[in-house]
Structures are given as structure tokens and as C-alpha cells.
Amino acid sequence: xxxxxxxxxxxxxxxxxxxxxxxxxxxxxxxxxxxxxxxxxxxxxxxxxxxxxxxxxxxxxxxxxxxxxxxxxxxxxxxxxxxxxxxxxxxxxxxxxxxxxxxxxxxxxxxxxxxxxxxxxxxxxxxxxxxxxxxxxxxxxx
Amino acid sequence: xxxxxxxxxxxxxxxxxxxxxxxxxxxxxxxxxxxxxxxxxxxxxxxxxxxxxxxxxxxxxxxxxxxxxxxxxxxxxxxxxxxxxxxxxxxxxxxxxxxxxxxxxxxxxxxxxxxxxxxxxxxxxxxxxxxxxxxxxxxxxx
Numbered sequence: 001x002x003x004x005x006x007x008x009x010x011x012x013x014x015x016x017x018x019x020x021x022x023x024x025x026x027x028x029x030x031x032x033x034x035x036x037x038x039x040x041x042x043x044x045x046x047x048x049x050x051x052x053x054x055x056x057x058x059x060x061x062x063x064x065x066x067x068x069x070x071x072x073x074x075x076x077x078x079x080x081x082x083x084x085x086x087x088x089x090x091x092x093x094x095x096x097x098x099x100x101x102x103x104x105x106x107x108x109x110x111x112x113x114x115x116x117x118x119x120x121x122x123x124x125x126x127x128x129x130x131x132x133x134x135x136x137x138x139x140x141x142x
Numbered sequence: 143x144x145x146x147x148x149x150x151x152x153x154x155x156x157x158x159x160x161x162x163x164x165x166x167x168x169x170x171x172x173x174x175x176x177x178x179x180x181x182x183x184x185x186x187x188x189x190x191x192x193x194x195x196x197x198x199x200x201x202x203x204x205x206x207x208x209x210x211x212x213x214x215x216x217x218x219x220x221x222x223x224x225x226x227x228x229x230x231x232x233x234x235x236x237x238x239x240x241x242x243x244x245x246x247x248x249x250x251x252x253x254x255x256x257x258x259x260x261x262x263x264x265x266x267x268x269x270x271x272x273x274x275x276x277x278x279x280x281x282x283x284x
Contacts, residue, residue, distance in 0.1 A: 099276075125161060
């Protein structure tokens, strides 16, 4: 099994951003995390070994400063779906990042045609489907 | 396969609350949803056949008004973990609801001893683990 270190850019220091940044950093990857609110970095582990960049992720200058063009993986997890969709598209189409993943907050946006070639994840529908399954299983007496 | 209609109380008309309320209502269950902000009900489907109760879920009077003691299932999905944990405990211990499920926002609270006998779901760690797996699979060339 090969063990590579990836250059991973995480955009948005939300709870989800923090969760994956801390874990990917522990796994030995090079992690850079961007947020426009410096105080959000406080949730990162004290052992977080990556870089933190304070800046607006909707500005190309911030993305360039984070060397987005060199990223193997970009994960977009701000709290705003519109920014997530836009930044994911920029990463994919302008900077040709091989793998782009975006958190989608509102299940309504999940099917957006704008998200072609972008892996999306919607925590709300993930959790919702598990809760629905629990009720259905109960209905079937499992 | 038996098909029962459950009396399901959903506390918190968050995105997750709306998602499950709409789906459980479609499945033919009796759904009641509580939120202290009436405007949050706007996200429910026009076909939502359940009841909406405007009230503070941290007050026993609101829970009694929603006939919590008769509920087969209580699902707590407000945006506040402390309220979720407290209301889930009240449902389980005071009103003896057979099945109680709570959304936990912050992965840090997931292991809380207060959540004994309560099924918890943390959308952040669910989504985070899927994103981490995607990176690990890439590392292993899958």
C-alpha cells in the first residue's frame, strides 16, 4: 500500500472543516485551511501542523495565495452553499484541481447542474436518511 | 410486512427537522413539529399533513401541549446541542418515550454520558468520515 502526502486545501473553517483538517493533518497530509474569520481557527487542534490563511475564499487572490493550482484535493466547507458551489467550480474549471469536494448545506442544491464533476456531500440528507431508516426499521419490527 | 402509523414528535424545525418531517408525513405517519420561531415552518412542504406548534421546546408546557407522552418516537433536531441533550433526556426519562433520537451538532458532545439510551446522530462527523474515506481511498489508488 503506497502512502502519499497530498496537498489538501480546505476552504471554510466550519465544524466540518475543522474535523477533516485535524484528521488529515494527523494522517500526515499537507493541509492549508482558509477562512475569512480568524477566530474560527481556534477550533483547530493545538497539534494541527498545517497553514491557516485568513481571507475571503470568494476572491481569487486568496485562492492563489493558498496555492490552489498545486492542490491535489480541494474541500469546500463554508457555511454558505452559494460560495461552496462557486468556489468548487473555480477550483475545478480555472485551477484544474484533480479532485474537488463540496459540502452542500441545503438538500435542494444537491442536484445542481453547476456541480458537475464535483463530489458533493450533504450532511443534512445523510443524517436525515439514517433517521428515516431507523423509523422504517421500527415499522418493520426490525 | 406490517405498516403502522407512528405518532412522531420532531423538535426543532431546522433543515434536518424539515427533511424528516416532510418525508415521515409523506409516509403516512402522524407528525408534530415544534419550533419557537414560527417563520421556520415555511420550509415545510405545502403537503405536510402534520401539526406545527410554536413554542419553546425547553419548556415542559410546550412538550405537554405536543402530547409528548403519547409519542412513539421523538426526534430532537434544534440547532443547539445543549437543548437537544436536555430535551432528549426529558423525553426519555420523564415522559418514557420508547425511542428518542437526537441530532448532535458538535462531535465533541457525541460521547456524552447524558446521552445514555438515546440514539444520537452527528451530521458533521458522518460527513467528515465520508470525506476522509474519499481522501484515504485516493491515497490507496482506489
